[in-house]
Amino acid sequence: MTVTIREVAAEAGTSLSTVSRVFSNPDAVNATTRGRVLKTASRLGYQPNAAARSLRGGRTGSLGLIIPDIANPFFPPVMKAIQGKARRLGYTVLVADSNERPNEEFEAIEALRPRVDGLILWASTLQEEKIIELAARIPIILVNREVAGIPQVQISLSAGVRQAVEHLKAYGHESCAFITCSQPGSNREVSIRRELEEAGIRVVEFGPYEARFETGLHAAPLVLADGATAVIAHNDLVALGLLQQFAALGIRVPEDVSVIGIDDTILAATSSPGLATVRIDPNDIAEAASDLLLGIIGRTAQVSPAEVITVGTRLVPRASSGPVRVNEPAKQLISKEK
Amino acid sequence: MTVTIREVAAEAGTSLSTVSRVFSNPDAVNATTRGRVLKTASRLGYQPNAAARSLRGGRTGSLGLIIPDIANPFFPPVMKAIQGKARRLGYTVLVADSNERPNEEFEAIEALRPRVDGLILWASTLQEEKIIELAARIPIILVNREVAGIPQVQISLSAGVRQAVEHLKAYGHESCAFITCSQPGSNREVSIRRELEEAGIRVVEFGPYEARFETGLHAAPLVLADGATAVIAHNDLVALGLLQQFAALGIRVPEDVSVIGIDDTILAATSSPGLATVRIDPNDIAEAASDLLLGIIGRTAQVSPAEVITVGTRLVPRASSGPVRVNEPAKQLISKEK
């Protein structure tokens, strides 16, 4: 049925090994022979069988990417960027979604493991020991998850959040709400609180909630009631919830309250008003993740101190933030509108 | 290095085949033996090697999905739905993005082909003959692309668009603009024009443009200048562009003009105001696509007339559409606002 190396060899009048070499180590074959083999191979429509190849050689030419939730608009661009980078380096990327559930993540990893040369685990939900165990079986790198001894890519929100805070301060804001949707002590939560405090801005925290659109809807009146003139949301999606609810309440953005998101997903660029947000560049992450992974795939079992690459962020200003409202506090607006 | 079936067999005191059966055809093994094998297998950390398995059995347990653009928010939910469905049927889904370029699509297909049992091609950009050729090598099904003889899933916009049009008509709209971003003669364009005409609503078409946010920004004033009181956009993204530009121009939605999108992506639910849109249900597509694909993977070379499954659509009403403005035509609003 399928064309194998054997038929090509017979047809080209050479041995199996020669045909094999033409495809796996072309330089080791006489140019004339190689040409002849290639010609008959393409004439016969021969395609190397990846299963056999990886069974024997142990290399698959693919990388696996496990993401927590492809429906989160933050991930598609990242996936695209990683795919682009990998493609340029001769790899295919196979993606699976873990649905943020440890056992689905485990299944996905097990499905991918035998068919890839290495794995990128994004925000893995696996226990630390499981991850260490896995790392012994296949090269892995972590993004947004810290495990000692495993190479990882960390996202540093600090720079971007600092710019956001500076921006708010320059516009006269003296208090800022913060809608949190992470585990207490998480990276995201900590950097935001720290930056706001260091700038001497009063911080009001609401949460932790789930990182959903509806959380924004819910939090909008809380922010107003507190009298904060600005709000930083856990991510763009939550920020959009705020925006929609503010609009429904007749609260103007940014005149009455400034809103800032995080991630710079497509949601931020397309909302009305456009959403100022802290951008995490998918390309930076793709770059870092592929470098790290290909690095450890290369060196065979030669353990070196686990590397950590930190990628930065920056503020993308848009129409949703501006000068603080001076004449009357936003908190009175709700009752007024009624 | 890795644990193989052989070691498990030795350890469990059985033969290779018994271990193999435990993992590939469990019912054929005595329950006691099976238990013992499973126990030692897990103790040793045995994992079946997919490469060897598919080399021998010809089955990979995976399905491939090629999508034109993962960054288009329409696709992630579809990918997720297909993954969910496949998972329940014992398959893993490997996804690749073609970037809507024939040669990238071809590369992705070639990378996936040897490691999957079948392929779902979404809106394939390949030439018809290439597709037919491919279908001879591996089971494939098409979504949103028509090629005689290949099983396919078609999306019928008619029902949803008809509901949208009924809705506009009931609200007194007598004219509706339509921003098109497809090849002339495309499914999407044709159904929309047909439904509007059949309802006796005056149709004004703008386009074809590219299906981008900026297209909406650009088209907003055109719609107003024409005096249409409602507008249907090629998709949600374009509709959001309209929404943002209307807001910038001080045109109220839906009071001054009604806006309807297509796809029901996350953008529609999270915009301000919420965007009424024609919903294409990802689950319907996932269902149809997996049924079709698993159907042809099952029957070995037994050709039957190519099946076509058509999935329907429906209107999701949201705040962006409402009664026609009666007192003054929208077209005058721009100059007034100045």
Add this chain to the structure above:
DNA sequence: GTGAAAGCGCTAACAG
């Protein structure tokens, strides 16, 4: 530079 031979880990007949 090239060929022959030995498996990679597993499944699928075929006997027992």
Add this chain to the structure above:
DNA sequence: CTGTTAGCGCTTTCAC
């Protein structure tokens, strides 16, 4: 129900 025996298609020593 279980064990034995061949390979799946390919890469990779090892000779020549």
